[in-house]
Amino acid sequence: MKKIVTAMILLALLFACTKPEPEPQKPEIKGRLNALKNGEAWEAYAHGWKSIDAQKNDYYFSAKDEKTGLIHKFSVKNIPFAENLYEVKPKYDFSNQNDSLIFSTYYIVDYDLGLGDYRLLDRPGNIFHLTHVDSVTRHFSGTLDLEFIVIDKADDLGLPDTIRIKNGVFFGEVMR
Amino acid sequence: MTPTKKLKQHLYIVLITLLQLPLFSNLSGQSNALFTFPSPVSNSNLSASQLSRKNKFDSSFDVASSYLMSVQDIALVQESGRVAIALPGLQDTFRFRAAKFQYQDNGDYTWIGDIISPRTCLEDSTGYIEDDCISGFLLLMRQNGEYFGQFVIENDAYQIKNLGDGLSYLIKVNASTSPDNTCASASSNDTGSPIDPGPSGAAPSQDFCPARVLVLFTEGAEAEHPDILNIIDMSVAMTNQIFRQSKASDSDVSIVLVGKQKLLASEFTESEDIEDDRNSLPTNSAIAGYRNNANADLVIIMTKTIYSLNPNPEFAALGAVSGFGDTEADKETAFALVETATALAPGYVFTHEVGHLYGCRHGRKPEDCGSIGDNTGLPHSHGKVIVKNFWLLRIFLVETVMSVCIGNRIPYFSNPDVIYKAKKTGTEAHNNNARTIREAACRIANYLPLPSQPFVDLKAPQHPCAGEQGLIVASVEQVTAPLQFFWQTSINGINFYPSVPQPTSSNTLPVSFPGNPDLPLWVRVTVVGSNNETASNEILIYSDDCGGNNMKLNPGNKKFKDFAVYPNPAKGEINIAYSNTVGGDYSIDVFDVLGKLVYKTSNTDRTSPSEISRISVDAWRAGAYFVVLKDRTGTHTARINIVH
Secondary structure, three states: OHHHHHHHHHHHHHHHOOOOOOOOOOOEEEEEEEEEEOOEEEEEEEEEEOOHHHOEEEEEEEEEOOOOOOEEEEEEEEEEOOOEEEEOEOOOOOOOOOOOOOEEEEEEEEOOEEEEEEEEOOOOOOEEEEEEEOOOOOEEEEEEEEEEEEEEEOHHHOOOOEEEEEEEEEEEEEOO | OOHHHHHHHHHHHHHHHHHOHHHHOOOOOOOOEOEEOOOOOOHHHOOHHHHHHHHHHHHHOOEEEEEEEEEOOHHHHOEOOEEEEEOOOOOOEEEEEEEEEEEOOOOOEEEEEEEEEOOOOOOOOOOOOOOOOOOEEEEEEEEOOEEEEEEEEOOEEEEEEEEEOOEEEEEEEOOOOOOOOHHHHOOOOOOOOOOOOOOOOOOOOOOOOOEEEEEEEOHHHHHHOOOHHHHHHHHHHHHHHHHHHOOOOOOOOOEEEEEEEEOOOOOOOOOOOHHHHHHHHHHOHHHHHHHHHHOOOEEEEEEOOOHHHOOOOOOOOOEEEOOOOOOHHHHHHOEEEEEHHHOOOOOOHHHHHHHHHOOOEOOOOOOOOOOOOOOOOOOOEEOOEEEEEEOOEEEEEEEOOOOOOOOOEOOOOOOOOOEEOOEEOOEOOOEOHHHHHHHHHHHHHOOOOOOOOOEEEEEOOOOOEOOOEEEEEEEEEOOOOOOEEEEEEEOOOOOOEOOOOOEEOOOEEEEEOOOOOOOEEEEEEEEEOOOOOEEEEEEEEEOEOOOOOOOOOOOOOOOOOEEEEEOOOEOOEEEEEEEOOOOOOEEEEEEEOOOOEEEEEEEOOOOOOEEEEEEEOOOOOOEEEEEEEEEOOEEEEEEEEEOO
8 A cells, every 4th residue: 555655656746747848949941042033033031940840841931122121021831851842832721720731922021011912823833842852961952933923912012913933943951 | 048057057067176176186195106015025925826827927028027016096096187106226206197087987997197207298388398308108907996007117118917816016028129120220311300390281180080999819819918808908098098199190099999809729820920820811701700790990819929939030020910001902901910928018019010000101211120111102101210419420219109120119100290309200201100090090990881970079279278268169970969968077087077967058168277287177078969879078188387377478489489369358359469480271260158159260371470360359249258279289279358
């Protein structure tokens, strides 16, 4: 009986001292993208952030238009960290945050003020191609080709109705 | 009722009010300290519930310092609409004066006041504000006997949290830095406008157009902020306070909270991408259902702290809006996300996003963080970064609430007619959020139109001189004639007299403003129409100390130069002299004591800075008249007696 009580106390102490699960670490991605945006040379920073548990990365690309001060940014999400040609789809339903759809969205913002929202055009040929992945150094590179169509935009800024990111070449590193 | 009886009745109301002064204003010299700090209380003295709440608050904010304390009932401690706050470790006692006091029969209330000492930043009739004044406001709410609120003294922001069982928790919140805070040191060629009046640009007054705001909150926000409902109430009240002190609205309420609703995780959960989240709002069927049920013009979603944690600099944010309200089409995208922890001071993110929904834009390059300049449809709609000259240096001071950075935000929308520490908070051409809000208000209030509601608006002379007589004028909408007006007055915002007001058909109330400029005067009117439609409203008036002669200039007058009516008493004709150094249109109306307009003139094509109007008064009955001058500095009233 004494042993049972002692065991129960030790068991209780064990669970009482259990630390909460730490938040999964978020890998950051640093890199660059060069592409033709609506026919003009365009350079953007590449960022990323995704739970390691998902074994997938979200790739964010952004650049500030120095002429207008507006920030252009788009993301390609749910890409496995493995060499492959991934077809990217438009996303219509955002109510399910946990689906595995590989999708992309494009935004033009003035910091917190959304001025142009774009959805991927539903067409074949929207691709995100990881041509090189080094699982040791965590370096990667690839190409992309994406075309977006406007959902909503401010009327007076001369924003385009479609945005084509063509001949995109990117490279970067998953930092941790 | 004869006119004489009406006048007697009105003056009786005021007289009764003033006679009640010693009974209800607590002027007996008792302390009006709002907070008491008990002898040191350690965590071990707290109940489990109090400690849990305290820990939650500590983890929800960037805490600079904190204190356990008790909050006194403003209804008991206020003296002439004033309360005092003394903080541990600070020598100064800060006094606040009521600007709005919504008192309910059950003893709950919302009290909002401006700081008035040690050195007030409040504008008086001279329009001049010293640059070393202390700015700030206090917002205190009592609900079900519990207190919560916030106050700001200069750039220091404090949250008042309820721990339960009569104990409160005061948190001084560090001014958090936005993801792009490097602009806080931005210099500018714009040194901030001095207070010399600019060209006329006052926007026309608006109808009463409150936007109906629905505030939703996520499960994550509730878990992070157990007092999320209080934060929502405060966010709305604070936004209205900022509208008011920015002179963005003629009316004292511009947004009305029509609902607070938790979103289930299945309806909306924050992702790590604020852009995808805000983009999803217009097509979210659950949110659309809540919006339609509440008939809400604007929808704000309060979230947990998540977007600001995004390490990608261009994707980190504290809030976001889907559309900015410069066109009718924006009703489809009238949604905003706000991280709850930053909704209130010192970030004012809730108000910032509401500002966007009204069409306000950020500050301009190069003053602000690189927000876009004039290439928009609303070139005047930008926030303002205020700097000052110090020898050859241009020193960054503060920025209005629509600026990008949040490190040094002040609770003002930009407005060239509002002075902050001897600097204009805006310019006519580029930085006039107040105008943007005024012009957008009625359009936004009709995003989801409701049948017009009965409404009564009250207007009083601005900055009346102590002891002066004046008229309170009620304007009524959506109430069927014949109308009955029930007038009441109060000197504490709680007890109104007469307690059972008698009906009158007059939409004006002649009042004698308190002879002491320290005394407030609340005026309430209830209007009943022939179909029993009812509308009610209150106005709070303080008089200025005009040096004992309300027709003379204040020597420090920078704005309102001269306005005189003579001779007084007059017979045959009167002269109305007006020196219009501020420029712009003006009008002069003369009312008799019953509020009937007997004379009206206006000048919209001025060529001379000074004018004298000579008016024959032979046809006027003998008695008192009120001459009301309106120009871009406000409304000014003079009383004159006509004898025959």
